[in-house]
Each structure stands twice: as structure tokens, then as C-alpha cells.
Amino acid sequence: MSDPSPADGRHAVPTLRVGFVPGVTVTKWRRIWADRFPRLGLDVVEVAQADQHAALTDEAVDLCFVRLPLEDPRLHLIPLWSEQPVVVARRDHPVAVFDSVTRADLAEEDVVEGFVGEEAFDLVAGGAGVLYLPQAVARAASRKDLVHRPVTDAEPTQIGLAWLRENPHEMIEEFVGIVRGRTANSSRSTRPAETGTPTTPTKPAKAGPARTAPRPKPVAGRTRTTSTRRPGRSRGR
Structure with a gap:
């Protein structure tokens, strides 16, 4: 899909607003x-996990990278x-070894x-206990006075991309396609493979059986003889 803008003689498309919970990198x-739609704005804003549902239903964002579960x-x-x-603990905690x-x-x-954010980390650093977090969140908030270690048998958390079914923004599907790895040529808006005339490769013709010359018809009154001369031997001197 080409970049829609007034310069193309089309209506202006509003900026697409994308939210993300802490730990998600959208770079x-x-x-x-920016490469595909250089003239169309994209606003990206961090959204607290506790606010991810409201950000979507209140239409503060058009789409949001959310942490599941989120059911609506x-x-x-x-x-x-x-x-x-992972578990986050003080650097001198036994889990650090x-x-x-x-x-x-x-x-x-x-x-x-x-508790969330810096307040939770401050409590852990002060010895109030340990904190369970997704690994991406712990890495993003890395502090020298804290360590984090994987909890191998803990249930994994999951990231998803959500948007309101009734959101009319025409570029939502384009952003979803980018996240899912769809290339510019396979955009839902423009599919060259569907607009062109498909061509069917022609198959090479099968070779038929070799054609042999017809046998000569015998002449009446004569008898055909078969030569017994060996290959390469002269007729005689």
C-alpha cells in the first residue's frame, strides 16, 4: 500500500497510536x-500493564502490545x-550464586x-522480599543493587497485540501486517499476485516413439536376400 497523504489526492489519515507495556521493545x-509510510505518523507510548485494557477501550491508543491474559x-x-x-532479589541474596x-x-x-516500577524494586533492595517479573521487564529495569535469575518451572507469561474490533483506523491492518512479518509486496491492500494475470508454465512436449522408415515392398517375381557380410569387412577384391 502506498503512503496515503493529501499529496496523493486522498484524504489525510490520522496518526496511528501504538501502546506497549514495559519490557516490550518496538524499535x-x-x-x-517509517520506511514503508514515511509521511504517516506513528505515536508510540508506554502503558502500564494495569492500564493496558483501559488504554484500548478508552481509545487512548489504536493498538497495544499487551501482557496476557487479557479477555474482552x-x-x-x-x-x-x-x-x-524471573525472580528479582538483592545482590547479596542467596539466589545470586x-x-x-x-x-x-x-x-x-x-x-x-x-507494587510496581521503582517502588517495588526499592522494596526488594531494602530486603522486604523478592519480586517475580517477566525477564524483559527485569532487564529493562536493571539495577546494580539487584540481581534476577530465571525460575525454570514458573509458568511463562505471554505478549500479544490487541485492538478494538470497532476501531475504524484504516492503517491498523497495515501495522498488524508489519508485526506479523508481512512484506510491502504482500500487503493486504496491494497484492501484485492477485492483480496480475497468472501465467502457467508450459510443459515440454513428451518425446514420442522414434519413427522408423517403412519396409520396402517386395517386387513381384523377385526374392529378397539377406546379406551375411560382417560389419567393416570389404566386399572382395
């Missing part, structure tokens, strides 16, 4: 969007990838709950 898709029949939702859960831990290893630990 790749922003770059592809008014929403389209495409699951994208899974996330490894391990490469990974299990839930049983942490069974007696106090878990910091009900």
Missing part, C-alpha cells in the same frame, strides 16, 4: 513503519511470544506484591 516495527470480546488479540519469568532457581527454592521467601 524494529517503528523503523519498518470487543478486542482482537494476536498472541506473539512467550516470556521467561545460582544460574537459575525453581519455585521450591523460593518457597519460604516473602514476595513483594501490589
Whole structure:
């Protein structure tokens, strides 16, 4: 699809607004969007996980990278990838000496709950307990006074892309296509393979049986003889 703009003699398309929860990196898709639609704006804004549903239903954003579960029949939702859960603890905590831990290893630990962002990290750093997070979130908020380790038997979390079914923005499908890896030539708006005339390769003709010369008809009153001369031998001197 070409970049829609007033210069093309078409109506102006409003800027597409895309939200994302902490831990999601949208740099790749922003770059592809800018290359494919250089004259069409893309607003990208971070949305707290607690606010991801409201951001969509209140139409603060047109689409949002959300952390599942998120159930609402008014929403389209495409699951994208899974996330490894980790535990965040003080740097001097016993878990720091391990490469990974299990839930049983942490069974007696106090878990910091009900707090988000820097406040939660501050509580962990102060010794209030440990914190469970998706690995991407822990990496994005890396601090020198904290460590995080994978919890190998914890249930993975999942990221998805959601948008309102009734959202009329005509470029939503284009952004969804970019996220799903659709190329510019395979855009839903323009499919060269469907607009051109398909050509069917011609198959080479099968070779028929070799044609042999017809046998000469015997002349009446004569008898055909068969030569017994061997190949390469002269007729005689």
C-alpha cells in the first residue's frame, strides 16, 4: 500500500497510536513503519500493564502490545511470544550464586506484591522480599543493587497485540501486517499476485516413439536376400 497523504489526492489519515507495556521493545516495527509510510505518523507510548485494557477501550491508543491474559470480546488479540519469568532479589541474596532457581527454592521467601516500577524494586533492595517479573521487564529495569535469575518451572507469561474490533483506523491492518512479518509486496491492500494475470508454465512436449522408415515392398517375381557380410569387412577384391 502506498503512503496515503493529501499529496496523493486522498484524504489525510490520522496518526496511528501504538501502546506497549514495559519490557516490550518496538524499535524494529517503528523503523519498518517509517520506511514503508514515511509521511504517516506513528505515536508510540508506554502503558502500564494495569492500564493496558483501559488504554484500548478508552481509545487512548489504536493498538497495544499487551501482557496476557487479557479477555474482552470487543478486542482482537494476536498472541506473539512467550516470556521467561524471573525472580528479582538483592545482590547479596542467596539466589545470586545460582544460574537459575525453581519455585521450591523460593518457597519460604516473602514476595513483594501490589507494587510496581521503582517502588517495588526499592522494596526488594531494602530486603522486604523478592519480586517475580517477566525477564524483559527485569532487564529493562536493571539495577546494580539487584540481581534476577530465571525460575525454570514458573509458568511463562505471554505478549500479544490487541485492538478494538470497532476501531475504524484504516492503517491498523497495515501495522498488524508489519508485526506479523508481512512484506510491502504482500500487503493486504496491494497484492501484485492477485492483480496480475497468472501465467502457467508450459510443459515440454513428451518425446514420442522414434519413427522408423517403412519396409520396402517386395517386387513381384523377385526374392529378397539377406546379406551375411560382417560389419567393416570389404566386399572382395
